[in-house]
Amino acid sequence: MACIHSFMTFMFVALLTNSGQLAYGNGSSYVQEACKVTRYPDMCVHSLASFSNTAKRSPSKWARAGVSVTIGEVKDVAQNLKKLKKYRLMKGKNRIALSDCIECIQDALDELHKSLDVLRRLSKSTFNEQMSDLLTWISAALTDEDTCLDGFEDQKGKQVKLLQNQVLNATYITSNALALVNKLASTGLASITVP
Numbered sequence: 001m002a003c004i005h006s007f008m009t010f011m012f013v014a015l016l017t018n019s020g021q022l023a024y025g026n027g028s029s030y031v032q033e034a035c036k037v038t039r040y041p042d043m044c045v046h047s048l049a050s051f052s053n054t055a056k057r058s059p060s061k062w063a064r065a066g067v068s069v070t071i072g073e074v075k076d077v078a079q080n081l082k083k084l085k086k087y088r089l090m091k092g093k094n095r096i097a098l099s100d101c102i103e104c105i106q107d108a109l110d111e112l113h114k115s116l117d118v119l120r121r122l123s124k125s126t127f128n129e130q131m132s133d134l135l136t137w138i139s140a141a142l143t144d145e146d147t148c149l150d151g152f153e154d155q156k157g158k159q160v161k162l163l164q165n166q167v168l169n170a171t172y173i174t175s176n177a178l179a180l181v182n183k184l185a186s187t188g189l190a191s192i193t194v195p
Contacts, residue, residue, distance in 0.1 A: 028052060034062040037183045038176040047073075047173060059184040059191040064119040066177035067138070071112045073173045074141070077166050078105045089159050097151030101167070108144035108174070111137040115181070122192045131185035138178045145171045 028045075031052040035044035047069045048055075048062070055061035081102045084090055090098045115137045118130050149167050152160050184191060 030056050033057070034059075034180065034183075035176070038179040040172045040176055043172055044176045044180075047176070059180070059187045060119065060122055063134075063177070063180045063184040064116065066173075066180040067112060067116045067119060070141075070170070070173050070177040071109065071116060073170045074105060074109050074112060074145075077170050078102070078109060080166060081105060081163070084159060084163065094152065094155055094157070094160060097155070098163075100151050101148035101163075104144040104148040105167075108141035108170075111141040111144070112174075112177075115141075119181075124189050124192065127189050127192065131181070134181050135178070135185060138174065138181055142171060142174045142178060145174060 028049070031045050031049050032041075034055065034057075035041040035048065038044040044066075048065050051061070051065040055065055081098065085095075085098055085102060088095075115134050118134055122130060145167055149164060149171070152164055
């Protein structure tokens, strides 16, 4: 009986492992390759796996995917921050830090949206300027997120901890997007196929 139970457990684990591989499909090597340049490769693979079959080996498509995913993550942060403010879940110094944080996250979103607009219209004639702008804007978004976290340094409480974790997660994803854009910049003009 113990052998049957062990065999069933083994089969279940094998099924789960193969299901994970099937979910990523044949394109898993593309996302893993793209994410090698990031600081948080596991998070990168997890957040960008669905883009694998369309982005393949295109640095410009991976950069665009990275910034798109980052925008979604930062939008979620912004919505949660606004809820915290609306329902007055923070008091005293934390409430002031929350207002500052909302402003910082909105600034980060603005920088990321500008970045995505540029990534959607890459041009060989202005590529170097576009890359300079992208690296500046995404770095600024990362700084805005870090500034948000600074306001809650040494603060305690369940809501503060949840906020810190969510913003920290956004910084990781933003950092990955920055690395993907940096890869695009270093790959150069050969990596884009638009005029």
